[in-house]
Amino acid sequence: MTTTAAPTLATLAADFYGFQDEALTAVERDAAARLRAFMETEVRPIALDYWDRAEFPHQIVPGLAEIGMFGAMWPETARFENSAVWRGWAALELGRVDPSTATFVGVQSGLSMSSIAIGGSPEQRAQWLPPMGRGEVIGAFGLTEPLSGSDASKGLRTTAERRGDTWVLNGAKRWIGNATFADVVVIWARDTADGQVKGFLVRRGTPGFTTSKIERKQALRIVQNADIVLDGVEVDEADRLPNVHSFREVAVVLRLTRAEVAWQAVGVAVGAYEATVAYVAQREQFGRPLASFQLVQDRLAQCLGNITASIALCLQASRMQDAGRLGDEHAALAKGYATTRMRETVAWCRELLGGNGIQLDHGVAKFFADAEAVYSFEGTRDMNNLIVGRAITGVSAFV
Incomplete structure (x- = not known):
């Protein structure tokens, strides 16, 4: 019988200071190597085509589940012992090949899974987390609304009214990733009785619950974002998340995921940088490769500086998370800084490709477009900076 050797984890050229080898355990490096191999062989060859068609490649879900991408932080679903540092690095690896796949994960x-793990009962965790970890059940997270995004803590308009052992939900959600094919959607709604935000598990096919794909999107086109309408949707009390009492629990979920979005942003910058380095090595102008020009090398050095600084910041944020010291302000600074540097980096990369920078086949155009969505979700730069500013000054500048 022939055995296939496990892949080894080479240091990325963009990991200029070698953070990877010092940050990950041997087990985590092996898992990262399997993830990188999967992304290179199963996702990279199809990503541009699916992005162009704005379709989701459902065939990659079992492979992502097999290498432990779903629910790595929860005991019910973790495939191996891992840290927040590993989960962050995994987001980088996903993002450097396809930001849409990173967003799906x-x-x-x-x-979705963190909402159930944090807000759910033991019975709900046992019911939902294992099949979600295996990729057999797909989840979505319904927070953002047509008229409520950054102000969700105070401006949530979807309502939940209790009638005996049933809750009736009315309202609308927008930009909800995975919602067109999700089996369960975590819906956040304001209780009409006490005005507090509560969480509900709404199953696909529930009467009054409808989704429609958002069309003509120009970023993260593989992600199936949807508008959701909730018209008298009835949810049993057994499907309410009992450990959610206010928006504070939503904020806990967002704090955990915001740090990983920062890592994803680093991955987007790395992917654009790698494609650009390869391009300037083979593209000739004035009889010489672009790589031989001083201004090109200067831009590449600036890109690498952005990537290196962002990795260092994200790495410390993840270490703080592992130590139980990550606050909202720490996650906010990581997300705001990394996405800003990502946006700058992908713009420089697009510039270095000239006209080819807007043509999909060269890769950079997709990163350039996708970066705009990553820059905006999980809190805009401005909102994250206000969270940090409040920590700096002790004074809230939120309206």
Whole structure:
């Protein structure tokens, strides 16, 4: 019988200071190697085509589950002992090949499963987390609304009214990733009795619950974002998340996932940088490779500096998370800084490709477009900076 050797984890050229080898355990490096091999062989060859068609490749879900991408932080679903550092590095590996796949994993594992793990009862955890960890059940996270995004803590308009052992939900959600095919959607709604935000598990096919795909999107086109309408949707009390009493529990979920989005942003920058380095090595102008020009090398050095600084910041944030010291302000600074540097980096990369920078086949155009969505979700730069500013000054500047 022939055995296939396990892949080894080479250091990325963009990991200029070699953070990977010092940050990950041997087990985590092996898992990262399997993830990288999967992304290179199963996702990279199809990503541009699916992005162009705005379709989701459902065939990759079992493979992502097999290598432990869903629910890595929860005992019911973790495939191996891992840290927040590993989960962050995994987000980088996903993002450097396809930001849409990274976002799908973030919605399934980070937002949906974490909501159930943090807000759910032991029975709900046992019912939902294992099949979600195996990729047999797909989840979505319904927080953002047509008229409520950054102000969700105070501006949530979807309502929940209790009638005996049933809750009736009315309202609308927007930009909900995975929602067109999700088996269960975590819906956040304001209780009409006490005005507090509560969480509910709404199953696909529930009467009054409808989804429609958001079309003509120009970023993260593989992600199936949807508008959701809730028109008298009835949910049993058994499907309410009992450990959610206010928006504070939503904030706990967002704190965990925000740090991983920062890592995803680093991955987007790395992917664009790698594609650009390869391009300038073979593209000739004035009889010389672009790589031989001083201004090109200067831009590449600036890109690498952005990536290196962002890895260092994200790495410390993940270490703080492992130590139980990660606050909202720490996650906010990581997300705001990393996405800003990502946006700058992908713009420089697009610039270095000239006209080819807007043509999909060269890879950078997809990163350039996808970066705009990563820059905005899980808190805009401005909102994250206000969270940090409140920590700096002790004064809230939120309206």
